[in-house]
Amino acid sequence: MNLTPRIKEKRWDLSLEEKIFEKWQKDGIFSFNKRSKKPLFSIDTPPPYVNTPVHIGHAYTYVWMDIMARYKRMQGYNVLFPMGLDKNGLPIEVQTEKEFNIRMSELSRQNFIEKCRSLLEKYGDISLDTFKKLGLSCNSWDKKYELGGRYDTDDPEYRRLTQETFIHLWKKGLIYEGIKTVNYCPVCKTAISDAEVEYVEDYTDLNYIKFKLKENQEDIVIATTRPELLCACKIIIFNPNDERYTRLENKHAIVPIYNYDVKIMSHPYAKPEFGTGLVMICSYGDYGDVRLLRELNIEPTYTIDENGKMKESAGKYSGLSVLEARERIIKDLEMMGLLLKKERIKHRTPICERSKNPIEFIAMREIYLKQVDYKDEILKMADEMKFYAPESKQILIDWINSVSIDWVISRRRYYGTEIPLWYCINCGNVILPKPGKYYQPWKEPCPISKCPKCNGKDFKGEERIFDTWFDSSTSEVYILGYLWDKNYFKRNFPCSIRPQGKEIVRNWLYFTLLKSYHLFRKKPFENVWIHMHVVDEKGEKMSKSKGNIINPQDVIKRYGAEGFRIWTCLEGDITKGDIRCSFERIEGHAKFITKLWNIARFVSIFPRVKAKPKETDKWILGELSKLIEDVKKSYDEYAFSDAATLIRDFTWNLFASNYIEMVKARAYGQEFSKGEQRAAWFTLNECLRTILLLFAPIIPFLTEHLWSTIYGGKSIHHKRFPKAKWDKSLNQLTQKVVDFNSYVWNKKREEGLSLKDPIRVKVPEELMIFYEDLKAMHNIID
């Protein structure tokens, strides 16, 4: 018998990862088979936005998605695991303006779009390279218009779907255009959704301005941060408990400069301690104004136009920017002796998430998708989906409950999916094209030649594009093949799982539910997996300005994909909280790779044979059965952290430290019969095979290499997940075995004996069934 290990090297070679990945690609072992009889498990992976290369958080969460895909394959599913890249929207426009040092408005639309594309290509390639190095088992890395194909959200085919959903929603009467108060960013020159509004604290002047009471010419003083909105003052309020002003109830104040009068009333929104306690409500200075005037049902006067300039209603200030108007009006009030004082205060200002510029509230004609009327139905759908972790569901519910206006889906930008509409120049009739084609109305002729209403022949194409979430919220429809095979889509919708970050629950997840309800009256997902964030080792958010960003490529270079992958599992569960990332800890966890390697190297000395297990073998096989059951339970709940910890602890602490030591002599054939030796060989291999199978979803490169080197045959990633088939009755002895071995090791140490030296110890009665192995292991003398 030639007892040399089939694994020769003493440790895992990182360069093998690339070779194994290439082989997977060559053999196409993860490619998607549409005709498979297996049940479908579909994963609606979040296309990362590629204005910059993917970061460590992407690397972490995509590894977890990959574990889902690999585990489900081992459970007998046909797994749809596509890779998509998100390329629509503002971030790339902003990035393009920065990198080329240009402004969107100075270039032709076509020219600007091409500049955006060139950047997207560059960053997209870097991102895909990182994902490949991580060993993701996506169905395809090449862009293909078929199930499992890699996709881009700015691709004509994807945009065709976005436009088709719009056409259907339009036909259902769910789309309307109307004048509404919108958040408007004067810098981005576009209406933005509530979701794109941020807040900053900054300093501003609180101006104390004299008004005259109409009834008796008495002076009252009102403090405001927005004096330029005096022309749009609608009402003045004070707190009902503020006794200074109860006498003013239902009286009227004359607005200075403009000399019209407004009503004074009490309202709890006014805070007595702010300014003088008297507050003017204008249309619109802030969200409070919007809310209050809506509540009181008062028609607004819009005083700011789309360029951030004052409109005619501002009188002599019309045409000025908001800030210019503010300065001028303050000067005028001062000259008229109406400005009592200025006070510097800290103020929360709503700003545009992209440009960081204060937003204004203006009237614009925008396109809306109805949502307010359907909140109950959407809540019901949310309730039908299973959430991991369950607490995350609350984020969605809270958001749905807070929705108060319909969704503005139009944007006045260039790099996005065009809204497919034309307008008859003669009569204004709206032309909605047929689905089936990707339309670019700003540069294409209208698909019909004559207006059905007035026979007019001239049309103007719509120039606006969709909110990017209008694209993204249809990803699950795209990946399930709606464009190419409606029957397949119908059979397999809803999608099995949506994995995504908690910060985009209110847009990506919510809008997907909304569109799914409108289009199909069905929940889009069976399961939703919500993750938190990867932060730096101090628990702080990673950001360019802090310089604490960890590049996943660096981590892979140092520890390999396998080191990184096992770290993602052993470090904790990202659905339960943020994960801290430190190189020291990745390095620590990566040591297990070497440990497993050497366990496999040892076992690979002995051939895989059939034999009847001895008592010690039965004991570890019982523990192995328990492990399989526990690990399956964890995998089923996407609790990969639990799964990895269980396998690791079994492998290191029970199997390697105790079982292997107990049977080493027997496996080498010292003072044991052939049958007993073969029993050890059998059990060692049985355990190793199971450990490799259990670990295959988490560390796919290492397990693939060990499996093929020792056992040959087809890829481990085409194997089924192991079944628990061994009797577990000896598991009750596990703690006693571990304690006894520990006791003997300790005793030898205390007595200054080497591990080989003989020792006189009493083996506990219940462990006597393992006596032969224990005796050989510790060199026990009677």
Added chain:
RNA sequence: GGGCCAGUAGUCUAGCAUGGUUAGGACGUCGCUCUUACGCAGCGAAGGUCGCAGGUUCGAGUCCUGCCUGGCCCA
């Protein structure tokens, strides 16, 4: 200001739903060992007022209340 989540040794984490001996494990640290898979090893040790303060209870990491800190979201 409101909602949700988290807070357990230097670091990470299990336990909390169903309260019960000494709070389990890992990394790191320290000490020892030489053992025919592994020194990226083996064995062992030290290290905790379970965020703070009350309350319920014979008994609280676990249940209740309040507070503090951090994160995300909303206003």
